[in-house]
Amino acid sequence: MVMRKSVAAMAICGLVMAGVVGLGSATAQQEEAKNHGHADVKAAPVTKAVASMIPTKGSEVKGWVMFTKLNGKVEVRAELTGLTPGDHGFHIHEFGVWSEDGMASGGHYNPTDMPHAGHDADQRHVGDLGNITANEDGVATLVLEDTGLKFDGPTSILGRGVVVHEKADDLKSQPSGDAGARLAIGVIGVANANAEK
Numbered sequence: 001m002v003m004r005k006s007v008a009a010m011a012i013c014g015l016v017m018a019g020v021v022g023l024g025s026a027t028a029q030q031e032e033a034k035n036h037g038h039a040d041v042k043a044a045p046v047t048k049a050v051a052s053m054i055p056t057k058g059s060e061v062k063g064w065v066m067f068t069k070l071n072g073k074v075e076v077r078a079e080l081t082g083l084t085p086g087d088h089g090f091h092i093h094e095f096g097v098w099s100e101d102g103m104a105s106g107g108h109y110n111p112t113d114m115p116h117a118g119h120d121a122d123q124r125h126v127g128d129l130g131n132i133t134a135n136e137d138g139v140a141t142l143v144l145e146d147t148g149l150k151f152d153g154p155t156s157i158l159g160r161g162v163v164v165h166e167k168a169d170d171l172k173s174q175p176s177g178d179a180g181a182r183l184a185i186g187v188i189g190v191a192n193a194n195a196e197k
Helices: 002-035
Strands: 048-055 062-070 073-081 086-093 128-134 140-146 161-165 182-187
Touching: 048 161, 062 182, 073 128, 128 140
Parallel strands: none
Antiparallel strands: 048 062, 048 182, 062 073, 073 140, 086 128, 086 161, 161 182
């Protein structure tokens, strides 16, 4: 009986010692990492993001949208093909999800609970980018600067969806400008800072 208690006591003592050694080893590893500058490693800030536009079912619209942080603003550049000539609603939507009808992308991205309006309005959805205009060949290009778009914080656009619509955004109808069906969806992802598009 005494022998069993001694063996049990030795086993418990061994486990405690192993735990202390393990703890010391982990602490030593943390100290080693800190000494080599790894403890405070932070991800580089995002300065560029991109969305590759994928056509919804029955659509031929495709292209790309690039977002670049410049002097406190974000520059938006886009090139789309396969559109009918004229204006088409162009917005950032709540979810970065593609579906056949585009509806999985949700509504306009509106984390500040503002009314729908044009891109230059004082009060608007974060995702309100207005219209993109296609020429007679169905090609649309866009360059604009925006102070409301962010790559970090509670209103970050990363992971959200970009949508181009069938019709023009009238910039006033609530909640989305009566722009019609969704022709292409892209998901906004972090891009190489040196990427050209």
